[in-house]
Amino acid sequence: MIKKITVLFLGLILLIPLTGFAASTSKVSIDMNYIVVSPAEDGSTNISVMADYTNKSTEEFKGDGNEGVLKVTLPSEATDFKFLDSKMPIKKVDNGFFTINPIPANQSVGLQYSYKIPKGKEIKITFDYPVQIMQVLIPEGMGSAEFNGVESSNQGLYNFDNKNYWEYSVEGMQVNKAFTMVYNKDKQPPSASTGQAQSKSNNGEANSVTRSAPAFHNPGHIRIWEQSPLHNFNPHIFLIVILAIIIAGISYYVYFRRKAKLEDLRVGADKEEKAFKLLMSKQKVIMDKILELEESHNSGNISEEDYHKKLEAYKEHLVQVKINLRKFVE
Numbered sequence: 547m548i549k550k551i552t553v554l555f556l557g558l559i560l561l562i563p564l565t566g567f568a569a570s571t572s573k574v575s576i577d578m579n580y581i582v583v584s585p586a587e588d589g590s591t592n593i594s595v596m597a598d599y600t601n602k603s604t605e606e607f608k609g610d611g612n613e614g615v616l617k618v619t620l621p622s623e624a625t626d627f628k629f630l631d632s633k634m635p636i637k638k639v640d641n642g643f644f645t646i647n648p649i650p651a652n653q654s655v656g657l658q659y660s661y662k663i664p665k666g667k668e669i670k671i672t673f674d675y676p677v678q679i680m681q682v683l684i685p686e687g688m689g690s691a692e693f694n695g696v697e698s699s700n701q702g703l704y705n706f707d708n709k710n711y712w713e714y715s716v717e718g719m720q721v722n723k724a725f726t727m728v729y730n731k732d733k734q735p736p737s738a739s740t741g742q743a744q745s746k747s748n749n750g751e752a753n754s755v756t757r758s759a760p761a762f763h764n765p766g767h768i769r770i771w772e773q774s775p776l777h778n779f780n781p782h783i784f785l786i787v788i789l790a791i792i793i794a795g796i797s798y799y800v801y802f803r804r805k806a807k808l809e810d811l812r813v814g815a816d817k818e819e820k821a822f823k824l825l826m827s828k829q830k831v832i833m834d835k836i837l838e839l840e841e842s843h844n845s846g847n848i849s850e851e852d853y854h855k856k857l858e859a860y861k862e863h864l865v866q867v868k869i870n871l872r873k874f875v876e
Contacts, residue, residue, distance in 0.1 A: 576677035585731040589665035601649040614644025630658040686710035695725030
């Protein structure tokens with residue numbers, strides 16, 4: 547299960563925009579923060595977190611003079627805390643934990659941990675470092691979430707490993723200022739819109755307006771008409787026919803211009819679609835490689851050092867794929 551969640555988090559890197567953080571004096575920022583929320587059998591709430599902390603400075607980061615290097619604050623109601631990387635030393639404190647190892651200049655460290663929130667308790671989340679966006683995932687059919695004190699939006703369903711997750715994007719978090727996530731396992735998000743506009747009948751009938759000709763016509767105009775080859779035609783009907791021809795000509799011109807433009811757009815869209823599909827194929831290959839790497843690591847067929855080197859290489863490749871995908875969503 548932990549392996550699948552890890553791969554899920556890596557895949558979601560492609561869904562988060564690569565925009566910069568607001569100006570901050572902090573040497574450390576949280577580049578990504580993902581939370582998977584689900585109900586536990588005892589009625590409490592399971593919280594699984596994966597976050598990347600980046601040292602933006604040109605010097606090794608050893609902490610801000612606290613009890614360790616990175617500080618992570620947990621909700622006061624959190625229970626059953628588990629840190630999922632047994633090789634990374636941490637120091638547990640009353641309101642969270644600290645990491646011990648310094649972070650090299652311009653490098654990142656990933657933290658994975660989980661905890662539970664008792665039934666009926668709100669989930670109060672605090673960030674100790676600047677973070678631009680947080681992604682919250684809830685398995686389909688296992689409830690929904692609401693947020694207070696931040697901006698949030700439901701991004702719809704995200705499919706991973708043949709399982710759907712409701713995805714929420716949360717923004718506007720402030721350092722050291724708690725906000726609330728209210729999880730309700732019994733309230734499901736509204737069904738996704740089908741995207742089909744409701745058809746509306748237009749029964750507005752054209753009013754039949756009879757306009758009588760003016761009682762007075764210029765005698766010179768009447769004489770010119772009676773002396774023309776068209777004098778056998780009703781002048782009003784003739785005028786209507788001429789106007790219809792002009793309108794038809796303009797309509798056909800606009801139609802063919804629009805058709806040619808749509809054809810150009812279609813050709814361009816086909817090229818973009820092919821490029822997009824190629825990038826998505828690359829993503830799938832990378833994800834498969836990560837799964838193979840995890841299996842090799844679990845079976846002891848690869849050393850710990852080689853495992854971490856390859857995993858970092860795959861993550862870097864995912865980021866490059868994401869950069870190339872940006873033009874399709876901007």
